[in-house]
Amino acid sequence: MFAELLTVENLGNLLMLCFLQAVLGFDNLLYISIESQRAPVAHQRSVRFWGIIIAVVLRVVLLFAMVNLIDALAEPFYVFDWEGVITGGVNFATVVFIFGGIFIIYTAVKEIAHMLTIDHLETDVQHKSGKSATQVVMLIVMMNLIFSFDSVLSAIAITDVFPVLALAILLSGAAMLLLADGVTAFLEKNRMYEVLGLFILLIVGVVLLGEAGQAAAHATHDKTMALHFFGYEVIPMSKTTFYFSVIVLFAVEILQSGYSRKLNAERHAHH
Structure with missing residues (x-):
């Protein structure tokens, strides 16, 4: 059985899946790093550790369920037929993407608004410690x-060999465990990048809402199941566009930081 898994095709699929998990896991790691800072300082590291461990285990369970129930989950359980207002199908994936997108947008907007209203960094630290470790782990x-x-839907499209899929998820979980502390430490030392991270999460929320529009159509291979609002089709942002937006945001932040340092140096030189 084990020897049957060690084929060139499965190894190639495993490498492709690991790359896919790394690309799609960027926003996930960013959310973990930002959200873990809301826990009491003494528990933040353990929150990241247990949050990732429990999530990886549940992700394997989710993968097993989806491999076996992919057809049942794909089938739309409701179809809108209000011509000119809203049309298209809604399946399980549609609900997940809508819920996730709205929640991430709400979280990002709430944190950005908080950063605009704080008067002292001490107030901000107290705010970040306002949730219990258990609450943050659950989130x-x-x-x-x-x-x-x-990512699981994309992975199943590459291969349906469960051990290969599960191994890719476990490897991506190990990578997140290795990187989470470093990313969090970087955000704590460079607070301006935390604001940038929140804006990226805001874009992620919009991306998920866009995915919701095509979830039923992709699952059933029926273009008529795509959601339309007032005659306009809901089209998701491509991953290329998303990562290009992220690169542009980082480039603007780096250039702005360098320009600010140059201005401050000139002001000090004149004084």
Whole structure:
């Protein structure tokens, strides 16, 4: 059985899946790093560890369920037929993407608004410690599963060999465990990048809402199942566009930071 899995095709699929998990896991890791800072300082590292461990285990369970129930989950359970207002099908994936997108947008907007209203950094630290470690772990696990849904659907399209899929998920979980502390430490030392991270999460929320529009159509291979509002089809942002937007945001932030340092240096030189 084990020897049957060690084929060139399965190894190639495993490498492709690991790359896919790395690309799609960027926003997930960013959310974990930002959200873990809301827990009490003494528990933040353990929150990230247990949040990722529990989420990876549940992701494997989700994968097993989807491999066996993919046809049942794909079938739309409701079809809108209000011509000129809203048309298209709604399946399980549609609900997950809508819920996840709205929640991420709400979280990002709430945190950005908070950053605009704080008067002292001490106030901000107290705010970040306002949630219990258990609450933050639950949020990380829940959002990890929502992020996972898209990556699991993409992974199943590459191969349906469960051990290969599960191994790719376990390897991506190990990578997140290795990187989570470093990313969080970087955000804590460079607070301006946390704001940038929140804006990226805002875009992620919009991406998920766009995915919701095509979820039923992709699952059933029926273009008429795509959601339309007032005659306009809901089209998701491509991954290329998303990552290009992220690169542009980082480039603007780096250039702005360098320009600000140059201005401050000139002001000090004049004084």
